Amino acid sequence: MNQEAATFAQIVKARRAVRKYEEEAPFDEQAVQRSLALAVLAPNSSNLQTWEFFRVRTPAAKAEVARLCMNQSAARTAQEMVVVVCRTDKWKVNSRRILANMRHSFSTPLTKRDQRAVEYYQRNIPLLYLHDPFGLMTLLRRILVAVKSMQGPFVRWTTHTNARIITHKSAALAAQNFMLAMQAEGYATCPMEGFDEKRLKRFLKLPRPAEISMVIATGVPADEGVYSERFRFPLEEVVFEV
Ligand SMILES: Cc1cc2nc3c(=O)[nH]c(=O)nc-3n(C[C@H](O)[C@H](O)[C@H](O)COP(=O)(O)O)c2cc1C
The missing domain is CATH 3.40.109.10 (NADH Oxidase)
Incomplete structure (x- = not known):
C-alpha cells in the first residue's frame, strides 16, 4: 500500500x-x-x-x-x-448553466463528442427530470422505456421518484x-x-x-x-x- x-x-x-x-x-x-x-x-x-x-x-x-x-x-x-x-x-437552471459553460469552453465547430454532450443536456436531462402534476411525463417515459428496452438494455428511469x-x-x-x-x-x-x-x-x-x-x-x-x-x-x- x-x-x-x-x-x-x-x-x-x-x-x-x-x-x-x-x-x-x-x-x-x-x-x-x-x-x-x-x-x-x-x-x-x-x-x-x-x-x-x-x-x-x-x-x-x-x-x-x-x-x-x-x-x-x-x-x-x-x-x-x-x-x-x-x-x-434545480435541474433546469443548473443544466442551463452547464450548457452555457459548454458553449463557452467548447471550440467551434463542435466535435462529435462535444455535440453529444450538448444534446445530452438539451434532450436527455429534460426527458428524465421533467415533472408534471398529471403524470404525463411519467407515462411518456414508461412508453419509451417499454419500447426501447425491447431492443436491448435501457435505463429504466420513469418516475419523479x-x-x-x-x-x-x-x-x-x-x-x-x-x-x-x-x-x-x-x-x-x-x-x-x-x-x-x-x-x-x-x-x-x-x-x-x-x-x-x-x-x-x-x-x-x-x-x-x-x-x-x-x-x-x-x-x-x-x-x-x-
Ligand atoms: C443516512 C444516515 C443517517 C443516520 N442517522 C443517524 C441519526 O439520526 N442519529 C445517530 O445518532 N446516528 C445516525 N447515523 C449514524 C449511524 O448510526 C452510524 O454511522 C452507524 O451506526 C455506523 O457507525 P460508525 O459510523 O461509527 O461506523 C446515521 C448514518 C447515516 C449514514
Missing part, C-alpha cells in the same frame, strides 16, 4: 459516528468551509450539482436545529451542524466527502436522519420540492462520544464476484 492509500485508510478508519462533542473546545470554523469545498468535488449525477449545504452556527440556530433533530445528543452538543439539502427542482433518488445519491456522496474531510482536519462528525423534515425545511426557508438528505453534526469529540465498538458484517458476506 502506498503512503497516500495508507493515509486515506487511516482517515476512513478513524471516522466514527460521534454523538457527544466538547462544546467549549477550540473549533476552526474555516475547517468546515474547506471541507465543504471538498464536498462539492464529489461525483454527482450528470454534474447537475442539485445540492445545497446550510451551515448552522449561531447558538439560536443550533438550539432550534437540535430541537428539530429530536434533541439527539450529537445535535445538542455539536459545535456546528451542516444540513445537506437535495434540490432536484427516480430523479429524487438520483439527487439523494449525489448529496450523500458529497456528505461523505465532507465527513472524511472534517476527519482529516481533526474533527468528528455524525450524520443524522432523525429529524422533523417539514419543520426543518420551514426553518431553513426551503421551497416545497427541496428535500433534506441529512444533518451532519461536527466538532471536537468528547471522550465518551463514541457509544460502542465498531461492528461490521464480515466482508465475505457482502462482497461477491461475478
Whole structure:
C-alpha cells in the first residue's frame, strides 16, 4: 500500500459516528468551509450539482436545529451542524448553466463528442427530470422505456421518484466527502436522519420540492462520544464476484 492509500485508510478508519462533542473546545470554523469545498468535488449525477449545504452556527440556530433533530445528543452538543439539502427542482437552471459553460469552453465547430454532450443536456436531462402534476411525463417515459428496452438494455428511469433518488445519491456522496474531510482536519462528525423534515425545511426557508438528505453534526469529540465498538458484517458476506 502506498503512503497516500495508507493515509486515506487511516482517515476512513478513524471516522466514527460521534454523538457527544466538547462544546467549549477550540473549533476552526474555516475547517468546515474547506471541507465543504471538498464536498462539492464529489461525483454527482450528470454534474447537475442539485445540492445545497446550510451551515448552522449561531447558538439560536443550533438550539432550534437540535430541537428539530429530536434533541439527539450529537445535535445538542455539536459545535456546528451542516444540513445537506437535495434540490432536484434545480435541474433546469443548473443544466442551463452547464450548457452555457459548454458553449463557452467548447471550440467551434463542435466535435462529435462535444455535440453529444450538448444534446445530452438539451434532450436527455429534460426527458428524465421533467415533472408534471398529471403524470404525463411519467407515462411518456414508461412508453419509451417499454419500447426501447425491447431492443436491448435501457435505463429504466420513469418516475419523479427516480430523479429524487438520483439527487439523494449525489448529496450523500458529497456528505461523505465532507465527513472524511472534517476527519482529516481533526474533527468528528455524525450524520443524522432523525429529524422533523417539514419543520426543518420551514426553518431553513426551503421551497416545497427541496428535500433534506441529512444533518451532519461536527466538532471536537468528547471522550465518551463514541457509544460502542465498531461492528461490521464480515466482508465475505457482502462482497461477491461475478
Ligand atoms: C443516512 C444516515 C443517517 C443516520 N442517522 C443517524 C441519526 O439520526 N442519529 C445517530 O445518532 N446516528 C445516525 N447515523 C449514524 C449511524 O448510526 C452510524 O454511522 C452507524 O451506526 C455506523 O457507525 P460508525 O459510523 O461509527 O461506523 C446515521 C448514518 C447515516 C449514514
